[in-house]
Amino acid sequence: MALLEMRDICKSFSGVYANDHMNLTVEKGEIHALLGENGAGKTTLVNILFGIYAPDSGSISWKGQPVSFSSPRDAIAAGIGMVQQHFSLVRRMTVLDNIILNLRENRFVLDRKTARARVLQLADKYGLKVDPDAMVCDLSVGEQQRVEILKALYRDVELLILDEPTGVLTPQETAQFFDVLRVLRQEGYGIIIITHRMSEIMAISDRVTILRDGKQVAVLQTNQTTPDELSRHMIGRELKECYDMDQPAGQQVLLELEGVSLPARRRGHALHDINLQLHRGEILGIAGVEGNGQKELAELIVGIQKATHGSIALEGVPMRGCSVRQRYEQGVVYISEDRLQDSLVVDMDITDNLMLREYCRPPYAKKGLLNRRAMIQAARMLMERFQVRASGVSGESTAVRLLSGGNQQKLIVAREVNEQAKVVVASQPTRGLDIGATEFVRERLVEQRNQGKGVILISADLEEIMALSDRVAVMFDGRVVGILSRKEATVEQIGLLMGGIAQEKKGCHDAQ
Template sequence: MAILEMKHISKAFSGVYANEDIQLTVEKGEIHALLGENGAGKTTLMNILFGIYTADSGEIYWKGKKVQFASPKDAIAQGIGMVHQHFSLVQKMTVLENIILGLKQDGLFISKMDARIRIVELAEKYGLKVRPDARIRDLSVGEQQRVEILKALYRDVDLLILDEPTGVLTPKETEDFFEVLRKLKSEGYAVIIITHRMSEIMAISDRVTILRDGKKVKELVTAETNPKELSTCMIGRELQDDFEIKEHQDLGVALEMKNIGLETKTKHKLLDGINLTVKKGEILGIAGVDGNGQTELAEVIAGIRKNTSGDVWFMGENIQKANVKQRFEKGISYISDDRHADGLVIDMSLKDNMLLKNYDKEPFSKRGIFNRKAIEEQAQKAINKFQIKTTGTTGMESVTKLLSGGNQQKIIIAREVNDDVQMVIANQPTRGLDIGATEFVRQTLMDVRNSNRSVLLISADLEEILALSDRIAVMFGGKIAGVLDRREADVQKIGLLMGGMTKEAM
């Protein structure tokens, strides 16, 4: 018997359907994948189930009874929990305090002692290792996700909804996370996992429902399908996963880092003696487990952080004293790994976000007066070239926070990868994107490389690193553990370097 049935669900925003006549059935003890491109309607459908949105039409049956949740509080009370893509934890509070936040027992506050005992029991039972007294701000992303799951389990949920749960996890954290899901399944929990990753669907799910443009395209038994069929259903065509890689003569060096060091105020070394070059017409991949200095390296090159030792040279010029804006004007652009914090002003429109780097330059402004026509032409060109899907009929005036993650990333890339850029620093550029958007971003970076310009690609996705890079530098503990040529690199060698082995010791 199905624990959940969603029948003929429709929801429109500004006259445009986010969900149209969708049907979804989930069984008890099942891991059900919800697959689709960014903006296909996956999260909207789950937000309707969780009481965040109200459906315009359709019915929801939970444990055989027709329900309509007015808020997430109602959904949680009935046994439905949801872990969002962006966690909703209070950073200054402890794990224990976050888990019991807002809960009462018989009208009284929860006993912290009793809560601690139950949290430890749940953590041990499902392999969710966390320290109850640790503050959220001191935890890794993977640990914070465990807290979110524990928070749901503590509330006795029967169905757990997970929105892009592996988007910020390392490969090892993903493996551990899947073990947790298998244990939950064996205990009879139902799990809905929103994802766009083919390998994860094949590894963890029992059935998969595919959405495209707000409609249900197909429902498949995972054991009876394959990644090719899934991707074709998802994007409406076969995925193009091979790239034209142009062979270059030696075009010289674009960027050179000489003995770069970066220390905290307490003398902790974030970067230690980095010597690295990026050639013209190449993609230099930077691999490594998150937290080994990759983002700090990118921010030193972009001018966001000031290195404490060494020099940065670009196109033969020492740019050590140049700030972020000056480096951008010299041809260095930066795609941050956190598009909400560093890449976009999410409450502003698409048009205004496109203007952030060039608001004070002609033809967009002159003597402090904006040229509306030029600004609008730039925004429309970006929408057309990068196939950005806007909300309803608002087009370039679409508020950025209302766009899908993939379309938000396309805005950043449209702004940063322009004709004047000589080197693109791309930090986790496809993290959280569906396969269609990922294909587009990767092709854009390859186009930069093929036009004799440079790319520094930082990615936790080794498949991406191996597919795109001419050379691969692996970071460990703020140092370069080794640099491999495309022809000699493989997952095993990169993995050894990521674990701290030097190239000389291999």
């Protein structure tokens, strides 16, 4: 008897099927991966299982019994836990309070001391290191995720749903996280994991269910398949993963940072004496373990933060004193890593989000009047060109919060990568994207490069950095500790610099 069996699940939104007779079976002690393009219906399926949506039809059997959950509370009570694509922790509460949140009513007075001991014991058993008294807002994403998992384990679940759990983790954190999953599997937990990364599916899953347009297209045994086969099932073709970068990068300096420094803020990281040049027609990769100053670097260039020392010049003209908007108008555009926080207004529709930067300019605004029709027309074109998929008849008026994670990301790329861009600061531009969309966004970046623009590519994904960069600058502890040419940039070399190891050994600073 399977632990979980979902049969013939259908769910439509505004007449479009997000799940179309979907099936999913998970065994005890199995790690089951869900794979599919952005918008294929993965999150919808697990939301149905977790009681967030009611299916239009179909059945769920849990440990042999038919069930229907009308809320996450029901699902948790039955033994199903979920760590959502976007975390749901209360940032201004401690780890312990988050874990025991909403349990109070079940046990008259919850004994904090006992709860604390139990959290520590679970943390120890599964290698989920966290400090129960830390505030959630002070934790790294990796730590927050451990809290989410502890929260589920604390509720005695037997099946854990993980929706893109590794998207925000560093490679090291991912490796640790997989160790935790292996222990859970051994203990007999069932695990559903959603990820776009083939290497992760191959490394951790026992079976894979592939979805396409809301339908189940294949269920494969992981050790009997290959990434190519998976990608064929998923998007109907194999990947090319090779970009047209034959023409050499330009010589002319487009953007120059000289002696740029920034003091550390409470949760930010300091930058020390950054010297960088970005040339026309160049992709400059910024590698490094996340949290070594990359975000601050991006924010200084686009004007969200101001440097205390040094200067940043665009085409030889210092940008000091220019606002974010002025810099945008001069051609500095930004694909931010934190799409929900910085880049999108999720309660507004697609058109408004696409027009956030442009709405006050002709042809969208004339004599103080907004031309809605022109905006909608432009939005439709961008959606088509950047393959932003939304359900519903008039897709462009869909609220952004209803889009799948990957489609939200494509929306930002569609808005920022435009004609007048000169410098594209792209931070984790393909995070959360399926492999087809990833390829598409990378091609757009290369296209910008080949048109003579400059791209600063900040990515935690070394493969991405190596595939696209003309040069790679490595950051460690707020400094640029090395700049490597495309030839020199091997995984080993970048890895050493990322760990701050090769730093003192030789004058890597001069490797420009």
